Amino acid sequence: MTRRHGYALFGSLVGVVTLVCAAIFAGFTFLGPSPLRATDQSKNPGETHNRLSRAAPAASGAWVGSWAAAPAGAEPGLPNGLPGRSIRNVVHTSIGGTGARITFSNRFGSAPLMIGHASVAQQSQRSDPGSRSGGAQALTGTMRRLTFGRHAVVTVAPGRQIVSDPVRLRVPDDSDLLVTLYTPVAGGSVTYHAHAQQTSYLATGDRTEDAGGAAYTRPTTHWRYVTGVDVLNQRARGAVVTFGDSITDGQGSAQGRNHRWPDVLADRLRESRYGVLNEGIGGNQLLNDGLARGAGQSGLARFDSDVLDRAGVRTVVIDLGINDILRGQQRDPSRITAGLRALTRRAHAHGLRVVGSTLTPMGGHIGFDAGQRAVRDQVNAAIRAGGIFDSVVDFDKALRDPYAPDRLAPRYDSGDGLHPNDAGYEAMAHTVDLAQLTGKAAATQL
Known part of the structure; x- marks a missing residue:
């Protein structure tokens, strides 16, 4: 073989290796379900969204949820959205990874939502969330532009959502991310989550890729449009969803401290390599x-x-029913237990384990009466008796005052007789038996 032919062969081999490496990188980047388009979503907000990501096999190194917030409705007072504004949402991860993708929702929008520019970055460790815009600063070198089907601009129809293309980004466990989107034109009502217990920020104009936070002069306690952060983690075993009301949402916990009970649960599950998604909504x-x-x-x-x-x-923890009694004036406990059984059946149909909680004490809350007490007691008795969930976590027992069992223990009461404080949320998280969340026992058939 001549030297010239040898160089040619070597060049061909290099080319093959380059193509193989590119294919490996592409597989890394798009492992798991394909990114969604707005047209892939249901027009009915009550129907299934994001069908392509259902039951994603996290154990094989695919995408796993690290953070979530449930859309709670259309934000009052913003019928035309936030045209000409950049919205920098601060969100807290549970499990980390080597890549990220972001879900944006227009579930309760009254008109198409145009996302003109979007980004994700790690929050700077030098950020000062206590200052007017200090928590909006990005860590140097971590800003990533988000695209949607490789387009920087996307329009999301009312009632729909979209998932960004994946980006390479080291996402640490237990860290804060900045998820920013710019809405250049009026987009109808804003899909939001009201009680974030976290400070996010607004800026005028397109400041989406500003690493500094100086332009973000308007703090806000809402999350807007963003509803999920998934990470790529080759060692992840799955995600646990906590599904509930304001007590799961973390009302009564310290602002910006990530002391909700799902946050503490995420700390406990970290070595087991599970993400935790908080799908609580106040009220x-x-x-x-x-x-x-x-x-x-x-x-x-x-x-x-x-x-x-x-x-x-992989698993869902359900804590719902208190507001049916307090707000909905539900006086038939069998309707609540029937609804909980229905959720369990639907979870089982998708191979999920279900852990259900007893309803926490509310005797100290304004307006609580003997009729509500009777309904709560009957619901809790049915939950403890079995046949509703695969297993039970007794949040009622963990939080109640032993001398007044209808009430929260004083050391756990945030002050309104209903919502726990940080200590109460920590007690709840430590009541959960991790083996019930990660075990492989077959789900009970109901």
Whole structure:
């Protein structure tokens, strides 16, 4: 073989290796379900969304949910959206990974939502969430532009959602990300999550890829449009979804401290390599919608989109029913238990384990009466007796005052007789038996 032919052969081999490496990178980048387009989604907000990501096999190194927030309704006072604004949402991861993809929702929009520019970055460790815009600063070198089907601009129809193309980004466990989108034109009502217990930020103009936070002079306590962060983690075993009301949402916990009980549960599950997704909505009911007050669709209506369609989900923890008694004035405990059984059957149909909680004490809450006490006690008795969930976590027992069992223990009460404080949420998370979440026992057939 001549030297010239040898060089040619060597060049061919290099080319083959380059193509193989490119294929490997492409497989890394798009492993798992394909990115969604707005046209892939259901027009009916009560129907299944994000069908392509259902039951994603996280154990094989595919996408797994790291953070989520359930859309709670259309934000009051913003009928035309936030035209000309950049919205920088601060979200907290549970499990980390080597890539990320972001879900944006227009579920409760009244008009098409145009996303003119979007990005994701790690929050700078030098950020000062206590200052007016200090929490909006990105860590140097981590800003990534998001695209949708390789397009920077996308329009999402009302009632639909879209998942970004994946980006390479090191996402640490237990860290804050900045998810930013710019809405250049009026887009109808804003799909939002009201009680974030986290400060996010707004800026005027397109400041989507600003690494500095100086332009983000308007703090906000809402999450807008963003509903999920999935990460690529080759060692992940799956995700646990916590599905509930304001107590799961974390109301009563310290602002910006990530002390909700699902956050503490995520800390406990980290070595087991599970993500934790918080799908709680303040005021949410199992049986009735509360969209007009930002309390979301009923648990029965939103279960598919907020639980079954999340990436890599293996187990769901259900804590719903208190607001059916307090707000919905439900006086028939059998209707609540029937609704909980229906959720369990739907979870089982998708291979998920179901852990259900007893309803927590609410005797100290304003307006609580003897009739409500009787309903709560009967629901809890049915839950403890079995036949509703695969296993039970007794949040009622963990939080109640031993001298006044209808009430929260004083050391766990945030002050309103209903919502726990940080110590109470920590006690709840430590009541959960991790083996019930990660075990391989067959789900009970109901």
